[in-house]
Amino acid sequence: MRTMVLIVTLVATLAASAALAGETKTYGKGVAGADTVKVSDLLANPEAWVGKTIRVQGKAVGVCEHRGCWVNLASDVEGQTVRVKVKDGEIVFPPAMQGDMVIAEGVWTANQLDMETTKKVCEHQAKEKGETFDPNSVTSCMTLYQLSGTGAVATKN
Amino acid sequence: MRDFRKVCWTLHREIGFLVVGLTIVYAISGIAVNHAHHWDANYARVSEPVRIEPTGAGPTAEVEPLVLERLGLERAQVKTTWRASPEVLQVFLEGGGYEVNLVTGDGVRKGFRPRPLLFDLNFMHLNTGKGPWTVIADVYAGLLVVLALTGPLLVRGRKGLAGRGGVLMGVGIVLPVVYAIVMRFTR
Numbered sequence A: 001m002r003t004m005v006l007i008v009t010l011v012a013t014l015a016a017s018a019a020l021a022g023e024t025k026t027y028g029k030g031v032a033g034a035d036t037v038k039v040s041d042l043l044a045n046p047e048a049w050v051g052k053t054i055r056v057q058g059k060a061v062g063v064c065e066h067r068g069c070w071v072n073l074a075s076d077v078e079g080q081t082v083r084v085k086v087k088d089g090e091i092v093f094p095p096a097m098q099g100d101m102v103i104a105e106g107v108w109t110a111n112q113l114d115m116e117t118t119k120k121v122c123e124h125q126a127k128e129k130g131e132t133f134d135p136n137s138v139t140s141c142m143t144l145y146q147l148s149g150t151g152a153v154a155t156k157n
Numbered sequence B: 001m002r003d004f005r006k007v008c009w010t011l012h013r014e015i016g017f018l019v020v021g022l023t024i025v026y027a028i029s030g031i032a033v034n035h036a037h038h039w040d041a042n043y044a045r046v047s048e049p050v051r052i053e054p055t056g057a058g059p060t061a062e063v064e065p066l067v068l069e070r071l072g073l074e075r076a077q078v079k080t081t082w083r084a085s086p087e088v089l090q091v092f093l094e095g096g097g098y099e100v101n102l103v104t105g106d107g108v109r110k111g112f113r114p115r116p117l118l119f120d121l122n123f124m125h126l127n128t129g130k131g132p133w134t135v136i137a138d139v140y141a142g143l144l145v146v147l148a149l150t151g152p153l154l155v156r157g158r159k160g161l162a163g164r165g166g167v168l169m170g171v172g173i174v175l176p177v178v179y180a181i182v183m184r185f186t187r
Helices: A002-021 A039-044 A115-129 B002-018 B020-034 B060-070 B118-125 B132-153 B164-186
Strands: A026-028 A053-063 A070-074 A081-085 A101-112 A143-155 B043-051 B078-085 B088-093 B096-101 B106-114
Touching: A039 A053, A039 A081, A053 A081, A053 A143, A053 B078, A053 B088, A070 A101, A081 A101, B002 B020, B002 B132, B020 B118, B020 B132, B043 B096, B060 B078, B060 B088, B132 B164
Parallel strands: A081 A143
Antiparallel strands: A026 A143, A053 A070, A053 A101, A070 A081, A101 A143, B043 B106, B078 B088, B088 B096, B096 B106
């Protein structure tokens, strides 16, 4: 019986420490030594950063509602945002992260979309903004830039 | 052989008791996250329209206090705000926020709260916290393997491996194998 009590105590301690570990505001691998790039600089010349490991910082102003697989960070310029996309399930950004100051790290990537996908993305963006969408208004294919995130650290404001 | 079967009985019985709680956690959460494309398994969300007197699309420093006042919010409640576009101001609070069109005054209040119990079950199942829970989950998986291997050896005769038990075990093995083969050649 004494052994059983010991086992139960050990398991409970392990479970409690696991729960405490879950309270951390570090996501994935966190952030390491990469240089921080201002979002406005990044978006001014996005092609120049493709393939590079960088760090961006900004307020979290949108989080994926389905799987928490991306977070949008606000730029230092009003209206601009940059998306940090992580692998589904590997890192999960909670909705409570919105409004927090976030530093995220990863590889800056460019995805060249075809016309059909470009129209779908534009339609989705228009729907989110509550605007009407005219498919004929899309005349060129879009390149989608985003940070393929490996980790992030969130601090409450 | 008799001693070996006795060991299997003991292992199966003791481990069986031990994993009841964890099995329920993983089973309930498994159903919930299997349907993640139908619903948000972690959070209950609300979204309702709001309307305030329009402030106009002036500088953020000027319109932000007006928006907060017209929404009935104290500054201390607000985590932060964000001018998403010239016409739209977002206000972030604990547990939700507002998105207001400054020109029309129309907006939406969004709220979320973790689903009672289910949020915690999913947190464990998906190992969101990583760390020590990884060890617990790995040990649990190992114990399930022990249960699977000892189970078929518990009963002899027509209800055991040589009879109905063997048929049921075969069905349980064939099901994932056939699915894997079909998926491999059709995807």
